[in-house]
Amino acid sequence: MEFVVECDRLTRAFGRRVAVDALTLQIPRGEVFGLIGPDGAGKTTTMRMLTAIMAPSSGSARVLGLDVTRDGEAIKERIGYVSQRFSLYGDLTVGENLEFFADLFQVPPDERPERTERLLAASRMTPFIRRQARDLSGGMKQKLALACALIHTPEVLFLDEPTTGVDPVSRRDFWRILYGLVGDGMTLVVSTPFMDEAVRCHRIALMHLGRMLMCDTPDAIRARHPDEVDLEAAFIRLIRDTESSS
């Protein structure tokens, strides 16, 4: 299979509101792909459909060659998902949260010690293994959420606004970890409203009110708008052009 994620006119409506409008894209293995846009752009809804936790209204999507509607459970075993809001157990420790997810994903018991150790070391969280999750800083919570999403060695990782509200230092650290994963062959799908995070992706889809305005590398998007001073200005130009032609 050539692409690890494929969307073909993927659509999701909530009553009259079209949250994701005929999204078509392909993501090859090993890419860091960004879904870029503000609240209401359709990023989270797209992620929910790709991670098979929400059904499309129409169109289709395949992850690792599996159809999101028919083979959702099979997809879930091979992907990881870090949601925007902290969704781990605050009253469990770092170690206990990892153990919980290892149970959920049925990670073989003999593989757990090595994996847990490796994941904690990579995010410099080994000294915090016995700390309750609710007592961690925002940056550390996200790193724990990442570790829990990786315990079953997924092939594709979906991250929904992973560094919103986190300080710049933790964000840089987080991306260092993410790039390490990509170096080992993982594909990342990241959503963010921040342009300075968009430029950390290999390719990005600029989204506005459910539609994809452009999909290309950040450099190419900038090159196509030489009169615009930066990526955000190019994005604004695209939004304006779309609105004036509709």
Added chain:
Amino acid sequence: MMPPAIACVDLVRRFGTFTAVDRITLQAHVGSVFGFLGPNGSGKSTTIRMLCGLLAPTSGQAIVDGIDVARDPESVKRRIGYMSQKFSLYEDLTVRENLEFYGGIYGIGRRGRRARIDETLERTDLTDNPDTLVRELSVGVRQRLALGGALLHRPRILFLDEPTSGVDPISRRRFWSLIHELTAEGATILVTTHYMDEAEQCDRIALIRSGKLVADGSPADLKRELMPWPILSIDCANPFEALDIIARTPGVRDAALYGVHIHAVVEDTAVADALRTALEASGHAVYRIEGVAATLEDVFVAAAEGDADA
């Protein structure tokens, strides 16, 4: 020299044994935009609540418009406008009804209220939809309404807590245009944000981490003091493997991946030659090396160096 519009002097707030705000001292001058940056939970909102008279300090002082907030919070509240994160609007009321409500809270007399509301609608560009229910409005429009609510009583000092969180880029730009208009008229604005490009537009910024002030100054001053070294953006073959080679080249202080590029902080731009040689010698074709400007993110990373992350 005019006294500052907003000042904190060794401001402290504890909750039991937890110190949320740890001796913060800062000043915002009249007619300026002061940016407050820091992760969630760092003490920004607690500091703002003390400045607005919503929470008493444990020690130290919060001074707004020359008034000690702890001694006379009600006077302060009359002089300031506050726009909260997530906007505090009534979904089942219209734009105008929300402003009527806020007008009532701020004690704007019934007679002048209509005119004041019309003025606010003009100011915040809401004249198209005054009778639309808030729940039908997009985030960008709600943001303008929330600001309108904070401006009704024409305060000279505004506190805006993450006013552009999740808002589309066009609305964000428009919002910042309005902020600049207001400060040009003499208002002082303290704003919290996670957007680095917004921080760049502030006259002065403060970075808070774990309740402590880690950096404080104008964006230009902070870049000059904390990130005086040039940064090179390197575009080459196999960036993953190349990263190591770049990091180990003499004259390179730090190197990190940035999408398909590598950003290297160097002692001197002349290091570019050494980098090109080292990369080509190890079989990594070099497509481009160019200087890039330091961002505020670089500044904060440099400022926070040495702080424990926990």
